[in-house]
Amino acid sequence: MKTIKSLLFSFLFLIATAFVSQAQTNIPFTNSGFEEWSNGSGYSIMVGPIPLLPVYGDFTYPSNWNYPSFPIDYPITYSGMSLNINTDLPLLKVAQETNGVPEGNKALKLESFKLSDIISSGVYSLFESYLDDELANMVIPTFLTTGEINVEQLATLMTTFAENTGDLSQMLASLSELDMNDYITGGIPLNGQVIGSLTGQYKYTSATSGDNGGVLIFGTKYNTTTHRREVVGGGFAMSLSDVSTYTPFEVSYSSLGEMVSGQPLVNPDSLVIVLCSSASADNRQQGSALYVDNLQLWTSDGSSVQTLAEDKVLCYPNPANGQCQLQFQQKPLSIKLYSIDGKLLQQTTPLTENITLELPYKGIFILQCETDQGTFSKKIVNQ
Numbered sequence: 001m002k003t004i005k006s007l008l009f010s011f012l013f014l015i016a017t018a019f020v021s022q023a024q025t026n027i028p029f030t031n032s033g034f035e036e037w038s039n040g041s042g043y044s045i046m047v048g049p050i051p052l053l054p055v056y057g058d059f060t061y062p063s064n065w066n067y068p069s070f071p072i073d074y075p076i077t078y079s080g081m082s083l084n085i086n087t088d089l090p091l092l093k094v095a096q097e098t099n100g101v102p103e104g105n106k107a108l109k110l111e112s113f114k115l116s117d118i119i120s121s122g123v124y125s126l127f128e129s130y131l132d133d134e135l136a137n138m139v140i141p142t143f144l145t146t147g148e149i150n151v152e153q154l155a156t157l158m159t160t161f162a163e164n165t166g167d168l169s170q171m172l173a174s175l176s177e178l179d180m181n182d183y184i185t186g187g188i189p190l191n192g193q194v195i196g197s198l199t200g201q202y203k204y205t206s207a208t209s210g211d212n213g214g215v216l217i218f219g220t221k222y223n224t225t226t227h228r229r230e231v232v233g234g235g236f237a238m239s240l241s242d243v244s245t246y247t248p249f250e251v252s253y254s255s256l257g258e259m260v261s262g263q264p265l266v267n268p269d270s271l272v273i274v275l276c277s278s279a280s281a282d283n284r285q286q287g288s289a290l291y292v293d294n295l296q297l298w299t300s301d302g303s304s305v306q307t308l309a310e311d312k313v314l315c316y317p318n319p320a321n322g323q324c325q326l327q328f329q330q331k332p333l334s335i336k337l338y339s340i341d342g343k344l345l346q347q348t349t350p351l352t353e354n355i356t357l358e359l360p361y362k363g364i365f366i367l368q369c370e371t372d373q374g375t376f377s378k379k380i381v382n383q
Contacts, residue, residue, distance in 0.1 A: 027195070027297035029146065029188045034108040034293060036063040037096060042089040045078075045123070053078065055085055055123050060096070066186075067092040067142070068149040076126040084321070087125060091278075092142045093118060097291055098230055102201045102246045105329035107293035110142040110277040111214070114286050139286050141278040146271070147184040157183060169259035172218065176256055176263075178227040180220050180272075187220065188297070194267055195219060195253045196300035197235070201246040203291045213290030214238040214279025217251050219268025232256050232266040238279045240290065250377045253300070258364055313369060319344050319381040326355040328373065338366040 042058045044051035061067060076083050079369035097107040115136065116124050128136060143149065149157070195217075204213050218234030233255040240249060259267035275292055278284040314327040326335070331353050337346040345360060359365060359382040367378045 013121070024191070025299040025301060027188070027193055029297060030061055032062040032295040032297075033104045033106075034096075035104050035106050037061065037106075038063045040090060043083060043089075045076075046084050046243045047083075049084060052083070053123055054120050054179060055087060056089065056119055057071070059090065061090075061092060061094055065144045065146065066148045067094075067144055069303045074127045074130050076123075076190060078126060080315045085123070086136065089118070091118075092144070094142060094144070097293075100246070101293055103294035107246075107291055108144075108275075109289055109291050110144060110275060111289045112139050112141050112207070112211075112278040112284055112286060117286070118350075121171060139277050139278065139284040141284060144275045145184060146188050146273045147186040149184050150182060153183045155207060168234070168236055168254070169256075171236070171346075172231055172256050172259065173263075175231040175234075178231070180231060181229045184272055189218075189270050189273040193234075194300045195271055196298045197253055198251045198273065198295060198297055200249055200295040201293050202240050202249050203243050203246050204240050205244075206242050207285035207287035209242070210283050211278050211280050211285045211288040212238070213240040213288075214241075214274075214276040215249065215251055215292075216242065216274040216276070217253060217271060218274075219253065219271050221266055221269045232268050233258075236237075240279075246291070246293065252366055252377060252379050254364065313378070315378060317368070319361055319383045321383055322382060323356055323358050324382075326357055326367075328353040328355075328369075328371075333372070335370075336368045338368060339363070 037060045038307045040059045040061060044053045045053040047053060055072075072085050072087055072089050076085060093111040093113040095109040095111070097109045098105060101107040113129070115138075116128075129201050198215070198217050200215070202213065202215075203235045206212070214236065216234065216236040216238070218231050220229050221232050222229050233253055235251040236252045237249050237251050254268075255263075255265050257263040274296070275290065277290045278288050313329075313332075314325075316325055316327075318324055328350075332350055334347065334349050335355070335357075336344060337357070337359075339345055345365070346358075348355075357367070357380075361379065362382050365380045365382065367380050369378070
């Protein structure tokens, strides 16, 4: 009986992968594996042609990824001289990771920090008195994006992300009310392709415990009527918690019109990816680190939901009508069913490889499965 079941699974798997191989489409974008790095110049206070005090040193960052810079214009007194710090301070703490990377030779490490971590100690002590306590003690997540962040709006974006980490539809609805040209410009051009998902591998280390990293994607489109660039969809994985080995993750893209009543279904013309070292709303920790590698974008008709999931689980029928059958190659450690806006609906520890999944209402769901090989997701439609 077990042999027959194994043959049946293999047969169904071959059929599924035959269709997947025909439909799967990768959307390439520059430096998705963080193999290429650029140099940024440090800044020193000058007296004539002589550098007197280094404010921050030279640094490196992954090429074609953007970070916010904070304008500093502070007067200080040094050795009886009145001097001025006037620079755009790069708000990032990143490093190349070369040990045990899953793909290529390098991975990206993003770390959360305080201003005292990125400004030289001598200069920081001189202008620390000009900082209010909130700014001096603030833990700042490192943000890297495929679009360019307007630093004057960074606090608004951080608040929007943090306040809606459990509710994707609310986050996207909040973002859709903004003209994104004022917040993040640019992004990955889609050239008519319909985005399905973003995949990659990560590990995470909280400075103490309970912090978590985040990955957010959102699609935008220029509205010729309102003359605004509007958010029309997206997805997130905002709870990338502590794990010591590189683990697969997936962010499925959903249109705002699928989640919010009254919103139209609009395909984006560009996509912004946001990587964040601390996505926790109230537990950001100095020194927490997110490691990321091997990012890949996939179209909706060949999304990597299938690439990650089809060789681990068969889900049929999909679209479903009230329930669907899940058949795993090996018994999963746990399965979770989320609504499209990120709310946990069901959670169970399966006892066998075959499961009947009851779907509570009509709509789109995300099935998250934890296995010995990592965690993967699959989109399920209930008609």
